[in-house]
Amino acid sequence: MDLPIAQLLVALDVVAAVSFAATGALVASRKELDILGFVWFGVITGVGGGTLRDLLLGLPVFWVEEPATVLVCLATAIAVHFTAHLIEYRYRYILWLDAFGMALVSVVGTLKALDAGAGVTVAIAMGVITANVGGIIRDTLGQEPSVILRREIYVAASMLGAAACAALVVAGAGREAAALAGFIAAFALRMLALWRGWSLPAYRSRPGRKNPPTGFETKP
Template sequence: MDLPLAPLLAALDLVSAVSFAATGALVASRKELDILGFVWFAVITGVGGGTTRDLILGEPVFWVEDPTPVIACILTAIVTHFAAHMMEYRYRYILWLDAFGMALVSVVGTLKALDAGAGVTVAIAMGVITANVGGIIRDTLGHEPSVILRREIYVAASMLGAAACAALVLSGAGREAAALAGFGLAFTLRIVALWRGWSLPAYRSRPGRKNPPTGF
């Protein structure tokens, strides 16, 4: 295949920033914030995960050199501010977009970590961080329960996608194939989980023995 891969990846990268930003801006709309609140939530959700990844890896933060993703998030915020009611109505498309973005950045984060010389554990962690930290900050600032407090298949999908991608790269598969397989796994898992209402089993506290601990 002879697709021009770099511009394709850049375009996909923007799609995932925009999809994350849209979920951030929709939180701002539920809180009935002003336009700058929309921008904050969109930008933090859109680039928060990748920023955390780059800081931990010790790499230059990706949007400092080329702020296109930030500008895309700001535009998403502005569009959402004027069209949030339409987007709420089409929330299922946002969920698809968000699943697409999550699956994409899970493998992008993993590949970036491997390129930076990280081992497999760190690479998977970076995929998970890129996909989830933006949303966690969004929900913490918006006083909503974040993905780590819900039992949706979201963190799990990004982790399995990142793991598949890392395992394939380390076992000598081509990067494109590894990325595509990891992306496909994460995306499919998330979409099927949304469709079927899957969730992970919760820890249920057992009734303890009598005489529960009374502190120290």
């Protein structure tokens, strides 16, 4: 990985961690937690997805190499603790920030996996994991409906962004261009889904077919 791309991925990791940390802290505000609750929600949400990604890829965990990421998440959580009461529609900001962070880490996770020598399928999976695990942890701890249990288009948006990024890299496009295209694809789909109320078709239960006779039925 050349130096400019490495620096870009580190910067995007930090920006995404801050975005996710803010959503975690806003959930803490909705639950009326103390300042330590804000810090816990902010940090675990900010670094959760990237931590699992790096462990699965066998890479040094990004916030262990760059501890400043944790400090920035901590500072973000504390700032939200003292300013959350000024935000009238906190859930709306959670959705916007979450969409921004999701789109960023979808491409960061994909590019990191490709640079680690992973195939395209694994790289896309790493992008999706990075984008969703932090939110899953946040929602589970906050007793909110998890992003993977809601019918909203969220996982699909991160998958689209990761796939677009990976496809462009394989096609020979520059990493910056691939990252930008993947980010736009994921963020646009998520925001359009929120605006238009889009969702994927849900499974509907229906009566099963009658079992054919086996010849071993018990006669009266």
